[in-house]
Amino acid sequence: MISNSLYEYIDKESIGSDLICLLCHNPFIDPTVTQCGDTYCRQCIEKYMRNGSHCPSQSCNQLLSTDHLIPPSHNFISILDKLKVRCQLCEKTNINRGTFDEHIKTSCPECILDCPAKNIGCQWFGSRNEHDEHTKTCLYEKLRRMGDILYRVIENQSLDIEKLQKQTEQQTTEIGQLNTQVDQHNAQLERQATELGQQKTKIEQLNTQATELGKQKTEIELQKTEIELQKTQIDLQKTHIQLQKTQIELQKTQIELQKTQIEQLNTQGDQHNAQLERQATEIGQQKTTIELQKAQIEQQKTQIEQQKAQLQQQQIQISDIQSENQTQKNGTASVCKQITILQEEINKLKSTALWFFNIPDNAKWAQNGVTIAGGHGEGSATNQLSGPCGLFVDDDQTVVIADRWNHRIMQWKNGDTTNGQAVAGDNGAGKGLHQLAFPTDVLIDNETDSLIICDRGNRRVVRWSRRSGTTQGELLIDNITCSGLAMDEQRYLYVSDEGKHDVRRYQLDEKNYTLVAGGNGQGDGLNQLNYPTYLFVDRQQNVYVSDHLNYRVMKWNKGAKEGIVVAGGQGKGNALTQLSDHQGIFVDTFGTLYVVDTWNHRVMRWTQGDKKQGTVIVGGNGQGGGANQFQYPIGLSFDRHGNLYVADELNSRVQRFSIE
Numbered sequence: 001m002i003s004n005s006l007y008e009y010i011d012k013e014s015i016g017s018d019l020i021c022l023l024c025h026n027p028f029i030d031p032t033v034t035q036c037g038d039t040y041c042r043q044c045i046e047k048y049m050r051n052g053s054h055c056p057s058q059s060c061n062q063l064l065s066t067d068h069l070i071p072p073s074h075n076f077i078s079i080l081d082k083l084k085v086r087c088q089l090c091e092k093t094n095i096n097r098g099t100f101d102e103h104i105k106t107s108c109p110e111c112i113l114d115c116p117a118k119n120i121g122c123q124w125f126g127s128r129n130e131h132d133e134h135t136k137t138c139l140y141e142k143l144r145r146m147g148d149i150l151y152r153v154i155e156n157q158s159l160d161i162e163k164l165q166k167q168t169e170q171q172t173t174e175i176g177q178l179n180t181q182v183d184q185h186n187a188q189l190e191r192q193a194t195e196l197g198q199q200k201t202k203i204e205q206l207n208t209q210a211t212e213l214g215k216q217k218t219e220i221e222l223q224k225t226e227i228e229l230q231k232t233q234i235d236l237q238k239t240h241i242q243l244q245k246t247q248i249e250l251q252k253t254q255i256e257l258q259k260t261q262i263e264q265l266n267t268q269g270d271q272h273n274a275q276l277e278r279q280a281t282e283i284g285q286q287k288t289t290i291e292l293q294k295a296q297i298e299q300q301k302t303q304i305e306q307q308k309a310q311l312q313q314q315q316i317q318i319s320d321i322q323s324e325n326q327t328q329k330n331g332t333a334s335v336c337k338q339i340t341i342l343q344e345e346i347n348k349l350k351s352t353a354l355w356f357f358n359i360p361d362n363a364k365w366a367q368n369g370v371t372i373a374g375g376h377g378e379g380s381a382t383n384q385l386s387g388p389c390g391l392f393v394d395d396d397q398t399v400v401i402a403d404r405w406n407h408r409i410m411q412w413k414n415g416d417t418t419n420g421q422a423v424a425g426d427n428g429a430g431k432g433l434h435q436l437a438f439p440t441d442v443l444i445d446n447e448t449d450s451l452i453i454c455d456r457g458n459r460r461v462v463r464w465s466r467r468s469g470t471t472q473g474e475l476l477i478d479n480i481t482c483s484g485l486a487m488d489e490q491r492y493l494y495v496s497d498e499g500k501h502d503v504r505r506y507q508l509d510e511k512n513y514t515l516v517a518g519g520n521g522q523g524d525g526l527n528q529l530n531y532p533t534y535l536f537v538d539r540q541q542n543v544y545v546s547d548h549l550n551y552r553v554m555k556w557n558k559g560a561k562e563g564i565v566v567a568g569g570q571g572k573g574n575a576l577t578q579l580s581d582h583q584g585i586f587v588d589t590f591g592t593l594y595v596v597d598t599w600n601h602r603v604m605r606w607t608q609g610d611k612k613q614g615t616v617i618v619g620g621n622g623q624g625g626g627a628n629q630f631q632y633p634i635g636l637s638f639d640r641h642g643n644l645y646v647a648d649e650l651n652s653r654v655q656r657f658s659i660e
Contacts, residue, residue: 007085007100010093019080023048023056028080035068036060039076045069117141168259171251178248185241192234199227359588359642359659361607365618368627369646369655373401373412373420378652380406382419388647388654389634390441390454390484390534390584397639400451401647401654402439409442409451409464412654424451424464424473431458434472441485441534441635452493454482461485461495477506484534488541496532496545503532503545503556516543517556517563524550527562534584534635544587546595551579553595553606567593567606567614574600576613584635584647594636596646601630603646618644618657625651 009015009027019027023044032042038057040048046066048056055064081098089110095103104111109129115122117140124134135141206213206220213220374385386405393399397414400423408425425436437457444466445452451464453473459481462473481499488494493506494516502518518529530549537543541558544566551572554563568579580599587593591608594617602619619630631650638644642659 006088006104007095007097008088009097010084010086015083019083027083031072031076031080032069033072034060034064035062039072042069115141117144120144120147171254175248175251178244182241182244185237189234189237192230196227196230199223203227358590359592359638361590361592363642364660365644365657366660367618367657369618369657370627371653372417372645372656373399373410373654375651375653378405382421385410385652385654387649388652389649390439391635391637391645391647391654392443393637393639393645394444394446395640399637399645399654400442400444402442402453402635404438404440404456407436407438407457409436409439409453423466424453424470429457432472433462433474436462440483443485443487445487445491447491452476452485452487454485454495456482461493476509477511480504483532484546486535486537486543488537489539490541492541494535494537494543496535498531498533501529501532503529503535503543516558517545517554525562526554526564529554536585536587538587538591539589544585544593546582546585548581548583551582553579553582553585553593567595567604576604576615579604583633584637586636586638594644596633596636598632598634601633603633603636603644618646627655630655 012027015027021028021031021041021044022038023040026041028039028041030042031039032045033039034045034055034057036055036057036059038055038060040056045056049064049066053063053065055062078098081096083097084094085097085100086093087095087100087103087108087110089104090108092103092108107128110127112125113128113131115124115134115138117138120140120143122138122140124138126134203220203224206216210217374383374388376383378384378386380386385401385403387403388401388410389404390402391399399412399414401410401412401420403410406426407429408422410420411423412420424442425434425439427435429435429437431437436453436455438455439453440456441454443452444450445463448463449466451466453462453464455462459479460475461477461480461482463476464470464473476493477495480495480497482495483498484496486494491508493508494503495506496503500519501522503516504513505516506513518527518532520527522528522530524530529545529547531547532545533548534546535543543556543558545554545556545563547554550569552565552569553567555566556563568577568582570577572578572580574580579595579597582595583598584596585593593606593608593614595604595606595614597604600620601623602616604614605617606614619628619633621629623629623631625631630646630648632648633646634649635647636645644657644659646655646657648655
């Protein structure tokens with residue numbers, strides 16, 4: 001803890017007596033509790049014990065030692081931490097005692113800091129106000145940064161050199177084996193040459209006996225022919241040996257080339273390091289593209305009937321007004337205006353109707369899903385999908401799906417599970433407004449009867465009208481590494497940015513945005529995110545974020561500076577307390593959270609009262625293509641009846657699980 005001498009309490013007279021030390025008569029600093037339950041400043045009680053060994057309490061007066069001192073309760077510290085103090089360095093007031101350490105560490109302009117390069121010899125120290133200016137001119141700091149860069153370059157080059165040396169050793173071993181084979185062939189040739197010499201001697205003996213062995217002449221000729229065949233075989237073996245020698249020379253040449261490459265790596269370290277960084281970036285982008293998914297915000301159940309009743313009441317009012325308009329021709333403009341207003345209210349109610357239903361905490365779903373889209377293998381036909389991820393279910397149970405690898409948005413109407421319809425894209429991957437590239441999420445804006453699409457590969461968000469004849473979209477947001485979308489009741493659009501590790505809120509048709517989550521760099525702090533993907537926004541504009549590589553789901557209350565872990569956060573794994581590369585999320589009005597646990601091939605539920613572990617509601621039966629299995633599921637959604645829809649990516653299908 002920061003030295004307590006750096007602050008002093010404000011308005012001590014208003015501090016309650018239960019927060020005042022009975023020895024120094026000041027508010028507690030580092031409080032501790034004795035065996036009789038009285039609280040004192042640790043410094044005061046330890047000083048007191050040096051003068052006597054009995055408890056200062058008159059009602060106790062027992063022998064006392066430091067072993068009898070225990071920390072106060074958490075609630076006591078919480079009350080004490082709320083007291084206001086003044087910083088004696090910068091004179092800032094109204095600082096909570098509990099946050100004074102953070103003030104000193106992060107924001108006090110007069111706090112004394114060492115140079116970051118102190119460990120390599122810089123002796124400078126000074127206030128935070130002077131710190132940044134010093135580091136700009138500090139030669140030690142520049143040397144430290146250059147040393148870090150040089151170390152990384154040398155480390156990468158050492159790995160390459162080690163790899164090439166291993167290859168050289170392997171090839172040297174192969175050359176030794178080839179030399180052994182050559183020696184064996186030479187020995188074989190020598191043996192054959194000896195045999196030939198013996199056969200020639202035999203031929204000479206036969207020639208001297210030719211006059212006497214005329215009858216054996218034919219046999220001798222046959223033996224000569226055999227000798228010639230053996231000579232031919234020897235010539236072939238020599239040719240084979242020559243080919244092996246040529247191969248050895250080629251391998252020697254390859255080794256020389258590799259040695260030259262090592263020398264080039266040593267002399268061109270900076271260029272090679274830059275190339276490695278670009279390759280690492282490309283690999284990271286490819287991985288991110290594979291893992292990018294989103295779960296659509298879907299509609300709530302128990303209050304949908306109330307919304308329907310409101311819609312019917314509004315429609316009755318329209319009929320009454322229209323009837324009145326027929327009988328009363330005067331005031332036509334006023335009546336039309338009222339009809340228009342009521343119709344706009346109906347559209348607005350339709351666009352938000354899915355917010356108003358609840359799913360019971362004890363709800364169960366059929367464990368065998370029914371395929372309502374795709375399921376005919378991976379492909380681009382109208383009855384197929386390829387890498388489905390984000391999906392959205394409208395109030396008439398029409399399902400729209402981000403068909404990522406086909407670069408299109410597919411629509412399946414309720415009851416038609418045979419063929420879908422491409423309603424956006426389907427013109428190959430590209431940057432044109434008539435094209436999409438690896439879309440990851442989609443939602444329906446009923447007020448404008450349009451689709452809002454996360455066009456991930458083009459780093460943009462686009463809008464496509466659902467009206468017949470639409471051939472291209474319009475640009476809403478560009479230059480954003482988007483992955484997930486959400487829209488609240490006020491029609492604010494929320495978009496996750498994986499590259500900036502934050503979530504942004506936009507007003508439709510405007511470029512300016514407000515940060516609502518993250519924005520403090522990549523990390524696992526409560527004010528940070530690590531590749532955020534899919535989103536959900538509740539009626540209070542609280543934002544739920546699928547914090548992908550932190551393996552947790554975060555809730556950011558409206559206006560909060562940091563989030564709350566509501567699921568996972570216990571590292572990557574398959575326990576009920578863990579998540580593994582999760583994606584889509586959904587929250588009902590009870591605050592119950594539903595999560596697609598992608599690499600565990602299951603969908604989990606976290607109730608509001610139990611944030612430490614969840615329960616599996618469907619899947620969890622291993623990776624596979626069965627009706628009760630998933631193969632890397634991505635997005636999820638609910639219809640107004642509470643039926644669950646899951647985008648099953650590598651099975652190229654969407655499964656519906658009926659609520660029981």
